[in-house]
Amino acid sequence: MMYIKYLGNIYNIINYYSITKGGAYNNCIHLEKDNGHYRALDFKEEHTRDFVIVEIWKEIKKETKFYDLDEMLKIYFEAKKYNTI
Numbered sequence: 001m002m003y004i005k006y007l008g009n010i011y012n013i014i015n016y017y018s019i020t021k022g023g024a025y026n027n028c029i030h031l032e033k034d035n036g037h038y039r040a041l042d043f044k045e046e047h048t049r050d051f052v053i054v055e056i057w058k059e060i061k062k063e064t065k066f067y068d069l070d071e072m073l074k075i076y077f078e079a080k081k082y083n084t085i
Contacts, residue, residue: 002060006041006069019056021049029053051076 002013013019016031016039023030023040027049030038043049052069059067 002064002067004056004067004069005071008070011039013060019053021053029056048073048076 004011004013011031013031015033017034018030018032020030020032022028022038023042027043027046029041029043029049029052031041032038041052043052052073055072056067056069
């Protein structure tokens with residue numbers, strides 16, 4: 001079981017069977033349920049979305065229970081501002 005905090009909301013990953021790329025502008029992550037419903041997490045650009053998917057996978061593999069995506073994105077955008085990523 002893993003909880004992700006994003007934009008002040010908390011999502012229990014166990015409630016979703018798949019995490020996929022999507023969105024009208026291809027800058028979203030869809031947390032998909034087995035009944036066809038999904039929760040979209042929107043990002044500013046595809047690069048950010050791809051980075052977040054990789055980071056979520058790393059945390060799942062480490063069996064992280066609580067992942068603060070808001071805090072990780074603050075660090076990501078700060079590093080990006082100074083071209084360190």
